[in-house]
Amino acid sequence: MLVAGNWKMFKGPRETTAFLEAFEPPAGVDIVLCPPFASLAAAVGRGVPVYAQNVHWAAEGAFTGEVSAAMLLELGVEGAIVGHSERRQYFGETDATVQQRCEAALAAGLSVIACVGETDAERDAGKTEAVLRRQVAAIPRHERLVIAYEPVWAIGTGKTATPDIAQEAHVVIKELHDTRVLYGGSVKPENAAELMARPAVDGALVGGASLEPGSFAAICRAAVA
Ligand code: PEP
Numbered sequence: 001m002l003v004a005g006n007w008k009m010f011k012g013p014r015e016t017t018a019f020l021e022a023f024e025p026p027a028g029v030d031i032v033l034c035p036p037f038a039s040l041a042a043a044v045g046r047g048v049p050v051y052a053q054n055v056h057w058a059a060e061g062a063f064t065g066e067v068s069a070a071m072l073l074e075l076g077v078e079g080a081i082v083g084h085s086e087r088r089q090y091f092g093e094t095d096a097t098v099q100q101r102c103e104a105a106l107a108a109g110l111s112v113i114a115c116v117g118e119t120d121a122e123r124d125a126g127k128t129e130a131v132l133r134r135q136v137a138a139i140p141r142h143e144r145l146v147i148a149y150e151p152v153w154a155i156g157t158g159k160t161a162t163p164d165i166a167q168e169a170h171v172v173i174k175e176l177h178d179t180r181v182l183y184g185g186s187v188k189p190e191n192a193a194e195l196m197a198r199p200a201v202d203g204a205l206v207g208g209a210s211l212e213p214g215s216f217a218a219i220c221r222a223a224v225a
Contacts, residue, residue, distance in 0.1 A: 001029045004034060007033070012038060032113075054067070080101075080112060102140050102142075111145070113147075117148075117152050132149075149170055155184065170183070
């Protein structure tokens with residue numbers, strides 16, 4: 001099991017240090033924290049592997065606001081999230097750029113959590129499987145890459161997918177891509193065990209509930225159980 005905490009644009013270096021002083025990770029589960037770029041240095045070297053929330057495909061260049069894989073590695077960062085739905089929704093991320101980011105990150109030696117998932121409208125229109133097929137087709141095969149299934153309608157909304165919905169989507173993804181698949185979308189201490197008990201669910205990508213050390217530790221413990 002792998003449980004990753006995506007802090008999005010929350011916690012500067014001071015709050016990151018305070019979190020790590022309070023966080024008590026259980027044994028028996030792989031845990032990753034994904035702080036914002038500005039807090040990566042504060043998080044590295046504190047006993048929990050650290051991933052960035054994005055990574056650019058170029059080694060360097062005129063790409064204002066972007067960060068390269070080599071820069072992350074130099075900081076001690078071990079991986080990156082790629083293609084989060086908030087990047088796709090608000091920052092023009094496409095399947096093509098997801099592919100480029102994944103390939104560059106893997107080639108440089110980073111691990112990757114590549115995100116896929118349908119919107120509310122796509123699910124209502126019966127297009128979930130087609131969307132997953134299209135998104136997964138852009139994701140490279142690699143031992144250091146895992147996929148996160150994050151239905152957009154469940155992210156930050158409190159509307160968690162039922163374990164059956166998660167299981168069904170994970171099976172579709174695993175038929176297309178031989179990798180671990182994490183579930184993401186309003187995972188909380190109360191629903192984590194039930195979701196991660198489903199056979200095709202290999203862990204969780206957690207947003208809001210990863211911001212508090214006690215609730216994130218509880219979700220990590222649910223992955224062990
Ligand atoms: C996420 O940011 O990847 C996420 C799943 O957020 P939340 O847990 O808050 O829905």
